[in-house]
Amino acid sequence: MQARLLLEDGTLFTGRGFGAEGGSVGEVVFNTGITGYQEVLSDPSYCGQIVTMTFPLIGNYGINRDDFESIRPYIHGFVVRRHEEVPSNWRAQYTLDHLLKEYGIVGISDIDTRMLTRILRQHGTMKGILTTGNERIEELQERLGATPLLRDQVARTSTKSVFSAPGEKERIVLIDYGAKSGILRELTKRGCDVVVVPQDATAEDIRKLHPDGIQLSNGPGDPKDVPHAVETVRELIGEFPLFGICLGHQLFALASGADTGKLKFGHRGGNHPVKELESGRCFITSQNHGYTVVEESIIGTDLEVTHINNNDKTIEGLKHKKYPAFSVQYHPEAAPGPYDNGYLFDRFIEMIRTHKRDNPVRSRQAELSETLRGELQYAQK
Template identity: 80%
Template sequence: MQAKLLLEDGTLFTGRSFGAEGETTGEVVFNTGITGYQEVLSDPSYCGQIVTMTYPLIGNYGINRDDFESVRPFINGFVVRRHEPVPSNWRAQYTIDELLREYGIIGISDIDTRMLTRRIRHQGTMRGILSTAALSPEELMERLQATSSSVDQVSQTSTRHIYSSPGAKERIVLIDYGAKSGIMRELTQRGCDVVVVPQDTTAEQIRRLHPDGIQLSNGPGDPKDVMAAAGVIAELLGEYPIFGICLGHQLFALACGADTEKLKFGHRGGNHPVKDLSTGRCYITSQNHGYTVKEESIQGTDLEVTHINNNDKTIEGLKHSKYPAFSVQYHPEAAPGPFDNSYLFDRFLDMIREHKQQNPKKTRQAEMMAAVKGAR
């Protein structure tokens, strides 16, 4: 079956359909990863977007249950140069076509993804419409213009209920703005007692969980669409050690008085070079974001820049000069991508232990004992 992708600037791509049939709209973005398409499909940060893979062959190793980064895909559409319908891998349990059909996601193949990527890089990220219906370009444009971008993406991807992964060590409250499973995996591998809470959880509700530290997750969309979350972070700042990732990094910056802005075409892939300003070392990172912290907005705040992107010099890391809190724009949990930066989770736990030594009365055990005495 034929499928069409029309960009808002009028550029039309005609190819073959795979996955579900129908029609969808969304922000058209590209990912430069060579592998990891299953993790890309299941990354909640892609909610509301039509994702283009720049690597030409997708689907060759199939889909398996172990590599998901969330319980289901959240993307609106999938664009590839060549779709491989018959995977060749001992771990494959079903095909990418079957996955997309199961969740009603439209895919298009056999188009010039190099041309599409170049257009996005030159013109900037654009909205598009992907359809398997026999519609003219004019009809597709009318339908595209009749739709609007969703501003409620975080609530679509965040958990609606509190749940936990018990552990014997530090209790970490993970605020889920659309968290990847890799974050939970890194914390639980270190023995942490992880409690995951919805994105609209209040500061007082978090305090009642007696955390040792707070993890701010990744997530989709514009951070300014969830300014209430930045307000909660501002309330908790200084009380508990905080570590922000991706959207969590942007919300941490907003909570400290900085500002964010949209990038021309974003950073999405597993090979982005980031420089640690304290050591001069360059790390290869996994990234997926369309917004960044404005460098000039850092002035006058208590934030310090710790990492920069070696390609475009945008801010990739921040720390608070007074409180135990830091953040990175990239994904230290990788998946897909290199695991060079998993040490940041160890740094977070070291920060928690140092904070507990300096503030012994504020440890979780002391708080729980005080609560028990108060109840008596």
């Protein structure tokens, strides 16, 4: 089965199709990970994108039930140099081709992914159309020009209802903007009582759950496409300890008065070096984002930069100067990638415990007793 990938600049790649038949339009991006293609496919942050893997051999260890980062893939296409049809791994339960067919995702192999990556690095990510059909080039160009990129990815990937993962320790409200399963896994592993809420949950909805802390998840797209989320985060800063990841980091920045902008080709892979400014230590991180916090916009806010990217010096971490709140642009839950940064979840929990110790909450019984005492004194007068 022949497949073609046409970029908006007119570049055409012709290769072999696998997965589903049909066609789709999306933003063409690349990921530099050597392993972890299943986690990449199921990461909701790729919603609406046609993902190119720079590692040449994909599909060789198959697909299993345990490594999904969401209940289904949201990508609009998958581009590889070589598609391995017969996996060889004891954990494999079915093939990459089977997964793409199941969810209607078109794949293309046997193209020069190195050339494609160089184009994206030089000119930036761009819109593309991936198809297994026989349309003329002019028809594909017309369809490509007439199809806008998605702007509602967060609503597409977020949970539609509240659900919980019970635990015996701190209650964390995880706001799901397209959360990876790894975030929930890291919190529950530490005994947290996690309540997951939809992306459009209001601050009042969250207060009713009586959280000890707020986790802002990762998610797809431009943070400015979800202004209601920015407003919710703005209300919660200072009221509860807060930890933002990826899109959550950008929403935290916007809610604190900073600005965000689009990167030329983004950061996507499992080997990005990030420097922690306080210690001077360098961490290797897992990343997947196309937007960043604008450095100049931090001036005049209550934010302080805590981490920078050692490749391009963009902001990778922030903390609030007055309130217990911090965020990182990368993925401490990894999946795929190194687990070196899992300590940030421990730091979040320690922040919550410190905040509770320094700000004890009066019991309901004490409040009622004080009210009754006041009413009694008023009656005696």
